[in-house]
Amino acid sequence: MTTIDVHxxxxxxxxxxxxxxxxxxxxxxxxxxxxxxxxxxxxTTMRLVLGLDRATSGTATVGGRAYTTLHEPLRxxxxxxxxxxxxxxxxxxxxxxxxxxxxxxxxxRVDEVMEETGIASVARSRVKAFSLGMRQRLGIAAALLGDPxxxxxxxxxxxxxxxxxxxxxxxxxxxxxEGRTVLVSSHLMNETASFADHLVVLGRGRLLADTPxxxxxxxxxxxxxxxxxxxxxxxxxxxxxxxxxxxxxxxGYWTVQHARVDDIGRIVSGAGVPVLELASDEGTLEQAYLxxxxxxxxxxxxxxxxxx
Amino acid sequence: MNLTPVLRAEALKVLTLRSLCGTLLALFAVxxxxxxxxxxxxxxxxxxxxxxxxxxxxxxxxxAAVAYGAVVVSSEYxxxxxxxxxxxxxxxxxxxxxxxxxxxxxxxxxxxxTALAALLAARAGxxxxxxxxxxxxxxxxxxxxxxxxxxxxxxxxxxxxxFRSGVATLSTLIPFILVVSFVIGDAAxxxxxxxxxxxxxxxxxxxxxxxxxxxxxLTVTALWAVVALLxxxxxxxxxxx
Numbered sequence: 078m079t080t081i082d083v084h085x086x087x088x089x090x091x092x093x094x095x096x097x098x099x100x101x102x103x104x105x106x107x108x109x110x111x112x113x114x115x116x117x118x119x120x121t122t123m124r125l126v127l128g129l130d131r132a133t134s135g136t137a138t139v140g141g142r143a144y145t146t147l148h149e150p151l152r153x154x155x156x157x158x159x160x161x162x163x164x165x166x167x168x169x170x171x172x173x174x175x176x177x178x179x180x181x182x183x184x185x186r187v188d189e190v191m192e193e194t195g196i197a198s199v200a201r202s203r204v205k206a207f208s209l210g211m212r213q214r215l216g217i218a219a220a221l222l223g224d225p226x227x228x229x230x231x232x233x234x235x236x237x238x239x240x241x242x243x244x245x246x247x248x249x250x251x252x253x254x255e256g257r258t259v260l261v262s263s264h265l266m267n268e269t270a271s272f273a274d275h276l277v278v279l280g281r282g283r284l285l286a287d288t289p290x291x292x293x294x295x296x297x298x299x300x301x302x303x304x305x306x307x308x309x310x311x312x313x314x315x316x317x318x319x320x321x322x323x324x325x326x327x328x329g330y331w332t333v334q335h336a337r338v339d340d341i342g343r344i345v346s347g348a349g350v351p352v353l354e355l356a357s358d359e360g361t362l363e364q365a366y367l368x369x370x371x372x373x374x375x376x377x378x379x380x381x382x383x384x385x
Numbered sequence: 386m387n388l389t390p391v392l393r394a395e396a397l398k399v400l401t402l403r404s405l406c407g408t409l410l411a412l413f414a415v416x417x418x419x420x421x422x423x424x425x426x427x428x429x430x431x432x433x434x435x436x437x438x439x440x441x442x443x444x445x446x447x448x449a450a451v452a453y454g455a456v457v458v459s460s461e462y463x464x465x466x467x468x469x470x471x472x473x474x475x476x477x478x479x480x481x482x483x484x485x486x487x488x489x490x491x492x493x494x495x496x497x498x499t500a501l502a503a504l505l506a507a508r509a510g511x512x513x514x515x516x517x518x519x520x521x522x523x524x525x526x527x528x529x530x531x532x533x534x535x536x537x538x539x540x541x542x543x544x545x546x547x548f549r550s551g552v553a554t555l556s557t558l559i560p561f562i563l564v565v566s567f568v569i570g571d572a573a574x575x576x577x578x579x580x581x582x583x584x585x586x587x588x589x590x591x592x593x594x595x596x597x598x599x600x601x602x603l604t605v606t607a608l609w610a611v612v613a614l615l616x617x618x619x620x621x622x623x624x625x626x
Contacts, residue, residue, distance in 0.1 A: 131625060158472070159465045162466050163464075166404060167401050174401075175401065179394030180390065
């Protein structure tokens with residue numbers, strides 16, 4: 078088993094609760110997007126899983142074992158936490174050689190991961206000359222070094238160029254398809270929507286959602302259908318006959334709320350309404366996320382106001 | 386608990402940082418140069434101690450040993466590198482032990498070579514003034530000097546782990562070494578003899594009037610180093626990385 082199990086995990090810094098009674102499981106074979114605003118506790122949770130920070134209470138395990146009991150952890154778990162973790166005066170290749178040596182990872186993996194992450198050409202350059210995107214690639218190379226079955230990346234697309242973002246998306250999907258467990262934190266919704274198929278959402282250290290991405294969106298965003306026609310009157314009449322209500326927009330198209338594109342397509346073609354455009358307007362992750370956090374903010378803001 | 390891979394990684398870290406290799410080179414160069422200079426100085430002083438004169442390059446040279454110990458540890462705290470290190474080796478005791486080996490072994494090795502070179506360089510200048518030195522005294526001086534430099538490097542490494550900062554360590558230790566040596570340094574037989582650097586330096590003298598002897602002096606320095614290292618390890622164990 079290669080799941081990441083977080084159970085009743087709590088971490089307090091002084092009086093502030095960075096992580097608050099968090100329970101969730103990250104399963105293999107999926108890319109799990111780890112979402113939440115800045116300061117929601119995503120990075121803290123990752124550090125707790127890696128045994129870098131001590132939990133105030135609760136447990137975090139990888140494959141049923143505490144990370145600190147793993148003998149050569151890089152062979153099981155690869156993590157990217159900070160892009161600036163490599164010492165600036167070392168070359169990229171030496172940085173990876175050191176990590177490989179500590180976990181008895183064969184030296185050829187160093188060249189392989191540099192090739193894979195596209196930094197082979199700068200292998201012998203010092204890290205301080207690297208751009209943020211290149212440091213990020215080096216950090217990802219370090220995470221992949223031990224060919225781990227569990228991968229945990231904190232904001233991996235940070236600083237990457239458009240090609241890099243496409244590359245990381247494909248890399249994440251491929252790793253999940255290979256049956257690895259992939260947890261990727263982000264605060265960019267469109268980015269996460271492009272690679273994740275499962276979501277764990279945090280807010281103020283608490284778990285807000287742990288669901289497949291499709292369910293997450295469908296539960297929060299009502300499906301709409303977008304229609305453009307040359308005969309608005311006929312369209313309205315046809316829809317009204319079937320109990321649908323169409324709303325006109327400024328740039329000449331109509332939207333039908335709570336409707337599925339299959340139904341609307343049949344209705345308008347049956348009624349002979351000339352259709353210029355017919356599309357399903359699916360909810361985006363961003364809409365669903367904002368809907369969720371808006372409810373959360375409202376909930377969280379109330380006690381503050383009551384105090385005044 | 387296999388230490389070998391961690392040791393290999395830590396040794397590789399030292400070898401791949403130019404500044405660390407440079408510090409060890411500086412230890413050798415500064416000590417030997419100052420000892421050679423001392424060799425051609427005035428020997429008519431009644432308190433003249435040929436062994437200490439020959440090894441006196443260690444006084445400025447030890448700063449390089451201290452810097453080495455501090456930087457080996459502080460390079461980990463640069464840019465949260467410690468997180469990556471402890472993610473690779475989550476057993477902190479195992480990692481700290483390997484770190485100490487790569488502080489101690491190179492410091493001792495370079496320290497011994499340096500002490501021998503310093504003695505030879507100074508003797509070339511001192512000529513007959515150093516003839517009274519026995520082989521035993523010279524061996525004790527060279528070995529003691531190497532051990533002293535290693536202990537000072539370990540002391541600095543321990544303090545750096547405790548402060549989690551090389552700057553804090555060096556800005557504490559270097560003025561301390563300089564002040565103790567040049568201000569209260571000559572007050573032999575007092576409490577100053579028990580300071581980490583003064584105690585260990587007794588081994589560099591041919592004769593020394595004080596409560597501590599050459600080896601008991603080094604033991605006192607070793608105790609200081611152990612305390613600093615325990616403090617550093619306690620901080621490492623306890624703290625979030």
